[in-house]
Amino acid sequence: MAEKLGITPALIVPPHLQGQVEAKLAYVDESIAAANIAPDGDRIEVSLHKKLAKSDQLILEEKVQRVVQEMAKGAIQPKVEILEDHMDRPLSYSADPMDELLSSGEVREEHTGIFTFGPLMSRLIEVFEGYFLELADEFNAQPYRFPTLISAEKLGRVQYFQSFPHSLTFATHLREDLDVIADFADHAEYEEAGLNTASDSFSRIQALLSPAVCYHLYFALADKALPGNQLAATAVGNCFRYESNNLTTLERLWNFTMREVIFVGSADYVLENREKARVHMNEVLADIGLAYRVESANDPFFVGEFRRQAAFQNAFQLKYEIRALLPFKEDTLAVGSYNYHQDFFGRNLDITLEDGSAAHTGCVAFGLERIAFAFLAQFGLDPKNWPQAIREAYG
Numbered sequence: 001m002a003e004k005l006g007i008t009p010a011l012i013v014p015p016h017l018q019g020q021v022e023a024k025l026a027y028v029d030e031s032i033a034a035a036n037i038a039p040d041g042d043r044i045e046v047s048l049h050k051k052l053a054k055s056d057q058l059i060l061e062e063k064v065q066r067v068v069q070e071m072a073k074g075a076i077q078p079k080v081e082i083l084e085d086h087m088d089r090p091l092s093y094s095a096d097p098m099d100e101l102l103s104s105g106e107v108r109e110e111h112t113g114i115f116t117f118g119p120l121m122s123r124l125i126e127v128f129e130g131y132f133l134e135l136a137d138e139f140n141a142q143p144y145r146f147p148t149l150i151s152a153e154k155l156g157r158v159q160y161f162q163s164f165p166h167s168l169t170f171a172t173h174l175r176e177d178l179d180v181i182a183d184f185a186d187h188a189e190y191e192e193a194g195l196n197t198a199s200d201s202f203s204r205i206q207a208l209l210s211p212a213v214c215y216h217l218y219f220a221l222a223d224k225a226l227p228g229n230q231l232a233a234t235a236v237g238n239c240f241r242y243e244s245n246n247l248t249t250l251e252r253l254w255n256f257t258m259r260e261v262i263f264v265g266s267a268d269y270v271l272e273n274r275e276k277a278r279v280h281m282n283e284v285l286a287d288i289g290l291a292y293r294v295e296s297a298n299d300p301f302f303v304g305e306f307r308r309q310a311a312f313q314n315a316f317q318l319k320y321e322i323r324a325l326l327p328f329k330e331d332t333l334a335v336g337s338y339n340y341h342q343d344f345f346g347r348n349l350d351i352t353l354e355d356g357s358a359a360h361t362g363c364v365a366f367g368l369e370r371i372a373f374a375f376l377a378q379f380g381l382d383p384k385n386w387p388q389a390i391r392e393a394y395g
């Protein structure tokens, strides 16, 4: 049986923060398997991989208290702004689709958080991609292709390491040293917890696996005037966010795919197009019959930056999420987001407009696996039960 540890937080965790604090507790200590906050926010139950010595238990408790303190101290519940509410659409499925997806071999888990997809998921994702490409066409967005690796130097310039250190995935290689490479070739073996290779065999980090798509565009535009003074672009790419214990179903993947439509230009240009995109998607999602809400949100900043950055995003209406209903758990899942970064990237990367000011940026981002998963959670795996628009596009 799993070891449990009950902790009374020094501060009550308010309901609106419980999910976000729980998600962060996964990163507190390697011995934590899961963490649950009681609905009243006055008790935290931590499940452990193994029993801890009293001294280690105290260290763990202190870290849990620190997370609660940093995230919840003085937190004021932000007013959730709901731009659309289509939660009451008729649906035809209420089970967890993961069971059927796994038993039919349509989805296979290669490793924690790494899944492969069969023909049904692949074709369904193609159908959604068709809708997103139509959205991109409305802005005459130009196609781009971006690499899976992303520059550590450039990510540092946009303070990514301060904002999201917990979810980074690093790329490395063996050092250019004959002895190191030969030793690796002779001895490398996967043991229970990973490769048995000494960490000094690996080079210093120059690149990471990309956590988002639009950063590549901003990096490409850095340190110069924006050609044409405004730009709409679209790209799809592999994205990586290490989500620790939260990586158990298709809801959270370590490696997922994102389609983005990206706007760079004046504040008005970016904001008008973000809103135009929302109105367009409102019609598309009505056609599909998806049950969802669009509401204000914040990014999952790490503890130290959480309160300040999340409050800032809320105050300036920088992020809205498309949250699809998951009937089997009476909860919602973000399948896409409408983002406005103000001139954050323009300033930090020195992307300038004709008048010399920093460019503003924004993006509309869809998680392809997630939208397919949410759709299957609402309509099941049998195309006969799907809304007509999707059935026809699926063929």
Ligand code: AMP
Pocket: 212, 241, 243, 250, 251, 252, 253, 254, 256, 258, 299, 334, 335, 336, 337, 365, 366, 367, 368, 369, 370, 371
């Ligand atoms: P974000 O930039 O965080 O707004 O992400 C854009 C979209 O990517 C989200 O709305 C999700 O659909 C998807 N996404 C983000 N993180 C993950 C993840 N760990 N696994 C699967 N999809 C994700």
Ligand code: ZN
Pocket: 212, 213, 214, 215, 260, 339, 362, 363, 364, 365
């Ligand atoms: Zn983006």
